[in-house]
Amino acid sequence: MAIAISVQNLNHYFGQGQLRKQVLFEINLEINTGEIVIMTGPSGSGKTTLLTLVGGLRSAQSGSLQVLGQELCGATARQLTQARQHHGYIFQAHNLHGSLTALQNVRMGLELHPERSAAEMLARSTAMLEQVGLGDRIHYYPDNLSGGQKQRVAIARALVSHPQLVLADEPTAALDSQSGRDVVNLMQSLAREQGCTILLVTHDNRILDVADRIVHMEDGVLKRNSAGVLTTP
Amino acid sequence: MRSLLQQLQRRTPLGWLQLNHEKGRLLVALAGIAFADVLMFMQLGFQSALYDSNTRLNRVMRADIVLLSPKALNLQNLSTFSRRRLFQARDVAGVQTATALYINSITWKNPQTRVNATVQMVGFAPDEPALNLPEVNQQLDKLKLPDTVLFDRGARGQYAEAIAQVEQGNPVTTEVDRRTLTISGLFSLGASFGADANVITSDQTFLRLFPRRDASSVSLGLVRVQPGADPAEVAAALSAHLPSDVRVLTAAEYVQFEENYWRTASPIGFVFGLGTAMAFVVGVVIVYQVLSTDVNAHLKEYATFKAMGYGNSYLLSIVFEEAMILALLGFVPGVVLPIGLYALAANATALPIYMTASRAVWVLLLTLGMCTLSGAIATRKLQSADPADMF
Numbered sequence: 104m105a106i107a108i109s110v111q112n113l114n115h116y117f118g119q120g121q122l123r124k125q126v127l128f129e130i131n132l133e134i135n136t137g138e139i140v141i142m143t144g145p146s147g148s149g150k151t152t153l154l155t156l157v158g159g160l161r162s163a164q165s166g167s168l169q170v171l172g173q174e175l176c177g178a179t180a181r182q183l184t185q186a187r188q189h190h191g192y193i194f195q196a197h198n199l200h201g202s203l204t205a206l207q208n209v210r211m212g213l214e215l216h217p218e219r220s221a222a223e224m225l226a227r228s229t230a231m232l233e234q235v236g237l238g239d240r241i242h243y244y245p246d247n248l249s250g251g252q253k254q255r256v257a258i259a260r261a262l263v264s265h266p267q268l269v270l271a272d273e274p275t276a277a278l279d280s281q282s283g284r285d286v287v288n289l290m291q292s293l294a295r296e297q298g299c300t301i302l303l304v305t306h307d308n309r310i311l312d313v314a315d316r317i318v319h320m321e322d323g324v325l326k327r328n329s330a331g332v333l334t335t336p
Numbered sequence: 337m338r339s340l341l342q343q344l345q346r347r348t349p350l351g352w353l354q355l356n357h358e359k360g361r362l363l364v365a366l367a368g369i370a371f372a373d374v375l376m377f378m379q380l381g382f383q384s385a386l387y388d389s390n391t392r393l394n395r396v397m398r399a400d401i402v403l404l405s406p407k408a409l410n411l412q413n414l415s416t417f418s419r420r421r422l423f424q425a426r427d428v429a430g431v432q433t434a435t436a437l438y439i440n441s442i443t444w445k446n447p448q449t450r451v452n453a454t455v456q457m458v459g460f461a462p463d464e465p466a467l468n469l470p471e472v473n474q475q476l477d478k479l480k481l482p483d484t485v486l487f488d489r490g491a492r493g494q495y496a497e498a499i500a501q502v503e504q505g506n507p508v509t510t511e512v513d514r515r516t517l518t519i520s521g522l523f524s525l526g527a528s529f530g531a532d533a534n535v536i537t538s539d540q541t542f543l544r545l546f547p548r549r550d551a552s553s554v555s556l557g558l559v560r561v562q563p564g565a566d567p568a569e570v571a572a573a574l575s576a577h578l579p580s581d582v583r584v585l586t587a588a589e590y591v592q593f594e595e596n597y598w599r600t601a602s603p604i605g606f607v608f609g610l611g612t613a614m615a616f617v618v619g620v621v622i623v624y625q626v627l628s629t630d631v632n633a634h635l636k637e638y639a640t641f642k643a644m645g646y647g648n649s650y651l652l653s654i655v656f657e658e659a660m661i662l663a664l665l666g667f668v669p670g671v672v673l674p675i676g677l678y679a680l681a682a683n684a685t686a687l688p689i690y691m692t693a694s695r696a697v698w699v700l701l702l703t704l705g706m707c708t709l710s711g712a713i714a715t716r717k718l719q720s721a722d723p724a725d726m727f
C-alpha cells in the first residue's frame with residue numbers, strides 16, 4: 104500500500120535563543136493512503152504543531168517529513184503553498200468567509216485549480232453541498248447557518264477538490280454531540296468514496312470509532328502508535 | 337488575452353463581494369473618496385480659473401508681439417518703458433504697427449453703492465482697436481469723448497444696477513478723485529484675482545486720471561507684423577534692434593509670462609497645489625481606514641485562504657480590487673458634485689471656473705493613485721494572516 108505521510112525523526116522548536124523550546128521530539132509516523140488516523144493527547148502536547156507541519160502551514164526544521172511524495176523539510180514558501188493546494192483542511196472553527204454564500208465558499212476550494220471551468224466549478228460545488236445535506240441552503244450566508252451547518256460547509260469546501268489528504272483539527276469541538284457525530288460520519292463516508300487519507304486531531308472520545316488507527320501524543324512524543332482500534336483509555 | 341478573460345470569469349469577485357457585504361462601510365468609503373475628489377476638483381478648478389482669468393486680458397490684446405519693461409512682473413505690476421522704443425520698433429522690417437497700451441489700477445467710487453473700489457484702467461488710442469473684443473471695437477467712437485469709459489459686465493462687485501442702466505442706454509456717472517467719469521458702454525471680459533473689474537478708456541482720459549504719468553512712458557507696446565511675416569522672426573529682429581530696457585515677447589510667450597507669474601512668483605499656485613495635496617492625503621487616510629478595517633475583519637478568512645493554498649499575491653489582489661472599485665465608484669459622485677459647485681463658485685466669484693475633461697481625467701488618475709497607495713499600506717496587515725496560527 105502506498106504511503107501518504109512519512110515522518111522520520113521530526114523535531115520542532117519554538118522561539119529563539121534562551122526562549123527556544125522543543126515541542127516535538129523524534130516523531131516517527133507512517134500513514135498509508137486511504138487510512139483514517141486519529142491523533143489524541145492532552146492539551147499542549149503538540150498535536151496541532153504536528154498537524155500544521157504535515158499540512159505545510161509551518162516549515163519543518165529538522166528530520167524528514169514526506170507528504171504525498173514531497174519532502175517538506177527545507178521546502179521553500181512557494182513549495183509549501185503549492186503543497187497546500189493538494190490538502191483539504193478542516194478547522195476547529197469553520198472559518199467560512201462571511202461575505203460569501205455557502206456556494207461561493209465551497210467554490211473557493213476549486214478556484215485554485217485552473218483546469219476547471221466556471222460551469223464545472225458551479226456544478227461540483229452544488230453537488231458537494233447536496234452531499235453534505237445542504238442542497239437547500241446553497242445561497243445562505245454563514246451568518247444564517249447553524250454551527251453544524253457551517254462546519255458541513257467547511258467540510259464541503261475542504262473536500263470539493265477531491266484532495267488526496269484531509270487534515271482536521273478538532274472539527275467537532277464547536278458542535279453538540281449529534282452534529283459532531285454527523286460531521287464525522289460525513290467525513291468518513293466522503294473520504295471512503297474519494298479514497299483520501301485523513302489525519303484527524305480530536306479530544307472527543309465518542310468519535311474514535313471512525314479511525315483505522317489511533318496515535319497518542321504526550322509532551323511532544325508520539326506515545327502509542329496502536330494499529331487496529333479502539334478502546335477508550 | 338482570451339485566457340485572461342476566462343480567468344476573470346471564473347474568479348470569484350471577492351473584493352466586490354466583501355465591500356458589498358458591508359454596505360455601511362462601503363458608503364462611508366465612497367463618501368470619503370467623493371469628498372476628497374470634490375476638494376481636489378475645487379482646488380484645481382480655482383487654480384486653473386486663476387490662470388485663465390489672469391491671462392484673459394493678455395489673450396485679447398490685438399498684437400503679434402508685445403513689448404514690456406524688463407521690470408514687469410504681471411498685469412498689475414507692469415512698470416513702464418519709453419514710448420520712443422515704439423517709434424524705433426516701427427523701423428524694424430516686418431513691423432506693421434506698434435501702439436501703446438496704458439494699464440494701471442485706480443480707486444473709483446462704485447457708481448451704484450458710492451463706496452470706494454479698485455478697478456483696472458486700460459487706456460489706448462481709440463483710432464486703432466487694441467483689443468480683440470468686437471463690442472469694444474464698435475464703441476471706439478464713444479471713447480473719443482473725454483472722461484468716457486466702457487465697463488466690464490463680468491466685473492466682480494455690486495454693479496448689477498449700474499450695468500442694467502447702461503444696458504438700457506442711460507450712461508451712468510461715477511467719480512475718480514474729483515473727476516467725473518461717464519460709463520457709456522459695456523463689454524464682457526470678466527474679473528480676475530488681480531482686478532475686480534476692467535475699465536477701458538482712451539489714452540487721453542487715462543493720462544488725465546493719472547496726472548503723474550506722462551504719455552511718453554507706456555505700460556505695454558502692441559506690435560502687429562505685416563501680413564506674411566513670421567512673428568517669431570520679427571520678435572528676434574526687434575530684440576536685436578531695441579536696447580535692453582525693453583523686453584520683446586511673442587503674444588503666446590506673453591500669455592505664458594503672465595501665467596508663469598501666477599504659477600511661481602505668487603503663492604497662489606502653491607496654495608492650491610498644497611490644497612490638492614491635502615485633499616489627496618485626506619483621501620488616502622479615509623481609504624486606508626476603510627481598507628485596513630476590512631483587512632483586519634477578514635484576517636481569519638485570509639489565513640484560511642492561505643491554508644487552502646492561495647498565495648500572497650491572491651490576497652494582495654483582493655485588497656487592490658477593493659481599492660480600484662472604491663476609486664471608480666467614489667469618483668462618480670466626486671465628479672458630478674463639482675459641476676454644480678463650479679456653477680455656484682462661478683456665480684459667486686465671476687471667475688471662469690468650469691469642469692474640463694482633462695481635469696476630470698487627472699483627478700480620476702489621482703483617485704486611482706490615492707486608492708492604490710492606501711491599498712498598498714493596508715496590505716502590510718496581510719502579513720499577520722498566518723495560517724500556522726489558524727488551527
Ligand SMILES: Nc1ncnc2c1ncn2[C@@H]1O[C@H](COP(=O)(O)OP(=O)(O)OP(=O)(O)O)[C@@H](O)[C@H]1O
Nearest residue numbers: 117118126144145146147148149150151152153320
Ligand atoms: N506559535 C507558538 N510559539 C511558541 N510556542 C508555541 C506556539 N504554538 C504552540 N506553542 C507551544 O507548543 C506546545 C504545543 O502546542 P500545540 O498547539 O501543538 O498543542 P496541542 O496539542 O494542539 O494542544 P491543544 O489540544 O490545546 O490544542 C505548547 O506548549 C504551546 O505552548
Ligand SMILES: [Mg+2]
Nearest residue numbers: 150151152727
Ligand atoms: Mg491544538
